[in-house]
Amino acid sequence: MDRRKSIKLMAWGSLGTGVFMEACKHSDKKATIEKAVQGDPFTKINRMPEELEEYKKVIAGKFFTPHEMETIAVLSDIIIPRDAVSGSATDAKVPDFIEFIVKDKPELQTPMRGGLLFLDLQSTKRFNKPFKDCAAKEQLQLVDEIAYPARAKPEMKQGVSFFNLVRNLTATGFYTSEIGVRDVGYMGNQPTVWKGVPDDVLKQYGLSYTDKELKECI
Amino acid sequence: MGEFQIRKQPKHYDAIVVGSGAGGGMATYILAHAGLKVALVEAGPMYDPIKDSLQLKSPWESPRRGASTKFRPFGDFDGCYWGWEIDGEPYTHVGDTKWEWWRARMLGGRTNHWGRISLRFGPKDFKRKSIDGLGDDWPIGYEDVKAYYDKIDRLLGVFGTNEGLENDPDGIFLPPPKPRLHELFIKKAATGIGIPVIPSRLSILTKSINKERGSCFYCAQCGRSCKAYADFSSSSVLIIPAIRTGNVDLFTNAMVREVLTDKDGTATGISYVDKNDMQEYQMTGRTVVLAASACESARLLLNSKSQRHPNGLANSSNVVGKYLHDSTGASMGGIIPELFDRKRYNEDGVGGMHVYTPWWLDNKKLDFPRGYHIEYGGGFGMPLYGFQWDIQNLNGKYAVKGKKKEAGGYGASLKEDYRFFYGAHVGMAGRGEAIAREDSYCEIDPDVVDKYGIPVLRFNTTYTDYEIKQAKHMKETFSEILHAMGAVTTWGGDDGPENNYGLHNPGNIIHEAGTVRMGNDPRNSPLNKWSQAHDCKNLFVVDGGPFVSQADKNITWTILALSMRTSEYMIDQMKKRNL
Numbered sequence: 001m002d003r004r005k006s007i008k009l010m011a012w013g014s015l016g017t018g019v020f021m022e023a024c025k026h027s028d029k030k031a032t033i034e035k036a037v038q039g040d041p042f043t044k045i046n047r048m049p050e051e052l053e054e055y056k057k058v059i060a061g062k063f064f065t066p067h068e069m070e071t072i073a074v075l076s077d078i079i080i081p082r083d084a085v086s087g088s089a090t091d092a093k094v095p096d097f098i099e100f101i102v103k104d105k106p107e108l109q110t111p112m113r114g115g116l117l118f119l120d121l122q123s124t125k126r127f128n129k130p131f132k133d134c135a136a137k138e139q140l141q142l143v144d145e146i147a148y149p150a151r152a153k154p155e156m157k158q159g160v161s162f163f164n165l166v167r168n169l170t171a172t173g174f175y176t177s178e179i180g181v182r183d184v185g186y187m188g189n190q191p192t193v194w195k196g197v198p199d200d201v202l203k204q205y206g207l208s209y210t211d212k213e214l215k216e217c218i
Numbered sequence: 219m220g221e222f223q224i225r226k227q228p229k230h231y232d233a234i235v236v237g238s239g240a241g242g243g244m245a246t247y248i249l250a251h252a253g254l255k256v257a258l259v260e261a262g263p264m265y266d267p268i269k270d271s272l273q274l275k276s277p278w279e280s281p282r283r284g285a286s287t288k289f290r291p292f293g294d295f296d297g298c299y300w301g302w303e304i305d306g307e308p309y310t311h312v313g314d315t316k317w318e319w320w321r322a323r324m325l326g327g328r329t330n331h332w333g334r335i336s337l338r339f340g341p342k343d344f345k346r347k348s349i350d351g352l353g354d355d356w357p358i359g360y361e362d363v364k365a366y367y368d369k370i371d372r373l374l375g376v377f378g379t380n381e382g383l384e385n386d387p388d389g390i391f392l393p394p395p396k397p398r399l400h401e402l403f404i405k406k407a408a409t410g411i412g413i414p415v416i417p418s419r420l421s422i423l424t425k426s427i428n429k430e431r432g433s434c435f436y437c438a439q440c441g442r443s444c445k446a447y448a449d450f451s452s453s454s455v456l457i458i459p460a461i462r463t464g465n466v467d468l469f470t471n472a473m474v475r476e477v478l479t480d481k482d483g484t485a486t487g488i489s490y491v492d493k494n495d496m497q498e499y500q501m502t503g504r505t506v507v508l509a510a511s512a513c514e515s516a517r518l519l520l521n522s523k524s525q526r527h528p529n530g531l532a533n534s535s536n537v538v539g540k541y542l543h544d545s546t547g548a549s550m551g552g553i554i555p556e557l558f559d560r561k562r563y564n565e566d567g568v569g570g571m572h573v574y575t576p577w578w579l580d581n582k583k584l585d586f587p588r589g590y591h592i593e594y595g596g597g598f599g600m601p602l603y604g605f606q607w608d609i610q611n612l613n614g615k616y617a618v619k620g621k622k623k624e625a626g627g628y629g630a631s632l633k634e635d636y637r638f639f640y641g642a643h644v645g646m647a648g649r650g651e652a653i654a655r656e657d658s659y660c661e662i663d664p665d666v667v668d669k670y671g672i673p674v675l676r677f678n679t680t681y682t683d684y685e686i687k688q689a690k691h692m693k694e695t696f697s698e699i700l701h702a703m704g705a706v707t708t709w710g711g712d713d714g715p716e717n718n719y720g721l722h723n724p725g726n727i728i729h730e731a732g733t734v735r736m737g738n739d740p741r742n743s744p745l746n747k748w749s750q751a752h753d754c755k756n757l758f759v760v761d762g763g764p765f766v767s768q769a770d771k772n773i774t775w776t777i778l779a780l781s782m783r784t785s786e787y788m789i790d791q792m793k794k795r796n797l
Contacts, residue, residue, distance in 0.1 A: 040281075041279060042279070042280065042281050045272055045275060045279065046269075046270040046271070046272060048263070048289060048299050050289060050305065051287070051289045051290075054287070054289070055281075059281075078628050078629065079628045079629070079632065080632070080633060081629055081630060081633075083630040083633055085633070085637075086633075097281075097283065100281050100282065101282060101283075101285070101603075104281070104282050104285070104287075105282075105285070143628065147626050147627055147628050148624045148625065148626045148627060149610055149625055149626050150614065150624060150625050150626075151624065160626075163626075164608065164610055164626070167609070167610070167626070167628065167632075168604075168607050168608065171605055171606060171607075171609065171636060172283060172603050172604060172605050172607070173283070175601040175605045175606070175636065176277035176278060176283035176284070176601050176602060176603065176605060177277075177278050178276070178278055180601065181276070181277065181278075181600075181601055183633070183637070184601060184636060184637055184640050185562035185598075185637070185640070186562075186598060186599075186600055186601055186640075187562055187563060187564040187598070188437065188438060188564045188565070188566035188598065188600060189274060189276060189437060189439075189566070189600055190274070190437070190564070191274075191435035191436070191437065192435060192436050192437075192564055192566070193435070193436060194395050194396070194436040194565075194566070194567045194568070195396070196395075196396035196397075197396070197397075197398065197399045197402065197565070198561075198563055200561075201399060201560075201561055201563070202402075204561070205399070205402075205403075205556065207399075207402045207403075207406070209396060209397075213396060213397070213417075216379050216393060216394065216417070217393055217394055217395060217396040217417070218377075218392075218393040218394070218395055218396075218424045218425070
């Protein structure tokens with residue numbers, strides 16, 4: 001089979017693999033979840049029935065309160081703001097990802113919830129307001145105390161751990177989004193032919209393929 | 219549930235094959251193509267990569283962005299159902315011993331996602347006891363298997379190069395892909411300090427070999443299974459073609475309970491639970507071929523007790539479950555400052571490394587008896603869950619675009635850091651040979667059953683100084699290579715005697731072997747040199763179970779070669795009316 005044909009085959013292979021669960025009519029809530037699940041692209045890719053059941057349980061509830069979600073939105077946009085290259089964390093729907101992932105990985109729930117409270121407490125002590133209601137300048141003043149592990153005061157160490165976690169989750173949510181993948185310049189995930197490292201790159205690093213490699217490799 | 223009863227399948231098969239991974243797939247393929255009627259029994263559901271693979275899905279198409287779950291421990295897009303734990307199917311350990319047991323439940327088993335590393339065992343690998351006095355020699359040698367390696371190279375396809383190495387035999391290879399940038403760095407650094415780096419040997423089609431399968435289009439996602447059938451999976455390359463012969467009845471979601479025998483001790487068939495209706499079924503066959511994985515096959519034999527086989531089937535030697543061993547593993551990673559701020563291009567390549575290091579030293583001059591090979595990774599991978607995790611440990615250490623910054627941070631400056639460091643990471647992992655020992659084993663737990671009522675395995679596996687010293691040597695080698703390439707170690711560099719130098723738990727490398735080993739002496743080996751039970755001549759085992767030792771090579775290519783050899787022997791014995 002030639003390469004073009006195999007790519008074509010792949011295209012139709014990816015269609016029609018939807019896994020739909022029978023809508024359950026026992027309660028309105030269940031019906032709502034089923035509806036959400038059916039409209040969810042995730043359920044249209046290959047999943048074991050056990051996986052799909054677990055997924056439905058994960059998305060059934062909400063974890064963060066509206067207050068917490070607003071705080072996460074502010075924090076994630078401080079970490080990944082819009083710049084000359086790309087959009088912001090909220091442009092890439094990072095808070096929604098964080099809401100999902102703490103339900104999917106429950107071990108993240110306590111550090112996130114506790115960290116958000118720690119942040120509000122510090123903010124209330126300093127500015128008499130929860131973090132999300134502070135002025136941008138005040139928010140950055142507090143973030144500066146927890147964003148740099150090497151200079152943070154000992155009493156802010158828990159804040160540093162929290163901010164490291166939020167930075168990690170924000171970066172994951174952002175760089176795995178369409179906006180973020182483009183920003184960081186990942187160019188794969190598509191049919192191609194690997195011809196080796198481009199010549200100008202080889203030259204840049206003073207490298208070259210050996211005659212043996214050029215002869216033996218495709 | 220209705221009244222409990224056992225339903226009998228009416229058809230009598232020439233062969234009942236249990237398990238559809240590499241060994242079971244090959245047996246099914248060979249037997250069905252010889253015109254024999256085969257029942258293929260698989261504990262998981264149907265799986266066809268062309269429909270079911272998650273190849274070319276983008277990270278945002280997974281709500282968890284490719285993070286792992288218990289259903290897919292290698293990530294949300296991975297092509298293997300289940301892994302370290304399966305709901306309702308526990309396993310236990312003696313004391314605080316560790317065995318990590320990977321179990322796939324799907325057509326094709328773990329071959330849907332494996333690394334496609336396809337290494338022949340060499341002449342020395344079959345005769346290690348003769349070399350170092352440890353373990354046992356195989357009852358066969360490379361010369362007995364070579365013709366089968368040649369056949370599977372042609373049938374399944376593998377790329378690589380003929381290097382004329384004594385214990386890493388040449389094969390019938392497709393052309394390998396050119397090394398990626400970080401692989402050129404590795405090659406230059408390692409060869410500069412006397413460590414060979416040669417093209418890897420992976421069962422991926424860099425050229426088309428037949429009309430049924432496509433050729434590689436370089437997406438690096440073999441782990442998701444290939445919709446173009448351009449890599450080797452038992453599902454796509456062996457079983458689906460075997461079904462087309464019309465000689466195979468496929469039973470999916472069928473969890474085999476035991477092998478049935480008659481009063482003479484001959485195997486008559488199997489009993490299984492159909493997971494769809496939780497009913498008990500039996501089927502009969504002229505032969506039974508176990509390929510459920512080294513540990514599952516041992517479990518089946520030990521659970522198949524009868525008056526004639528009071529100790530479990532094929533176990534008069536009392537060694538079924540013993541000599542269980544895995545490849546050893548240790549790893550380390552670093553970052554190459556010279557690669558910071560790299561020019562972007564698509565370097566996905568094939569799924570896995572383009573180069574590797576075969577074992578290159580003489581163990582007689584070392585303080586551990588067996589070797590290891592080195593696998594390499596790095597470069598511009600698809601961003602997934604965990605992308606540049608803990609950048610605060612990195613971005614304070616190097617000037618970014620000429621500017622030294624404080625570790626951590628946020629904002630536009632942080633975005634610059636993520637771009638700057640992307641694609642500069644490199645990793646390496648050793649995969650070595652452990653000694654198969656009688657006192658490292660699995661057995662039936664006398665107290666625990668799974669949700670099908672089948673007694674489960676209890677593991678009691680340990681490592682000795684041999685494996686620990688080998689891991690220490692791996693770590694020293696990795697440090698030397700990283701240093702020689704100007705890289706800075708970022709993980710795996712802190713291991714020491716307190717944690718056995720980062721030696722992974724047994725089982726973790728997913729190369730289980732040795733539980734139903736072959737040998738000429740029925741007193742210490744359940745199988746003869748054809749993988750046929752000494753105690754029960756119409757019973758065969760064709761997974762990792764028959765392995766006497768497993769070399770410093772991944773075992774799949776040898777499972778396939780031996781399964782083909784056993785299948786041809788079965789056909790011959792059936793023709794001669796010996797079975």
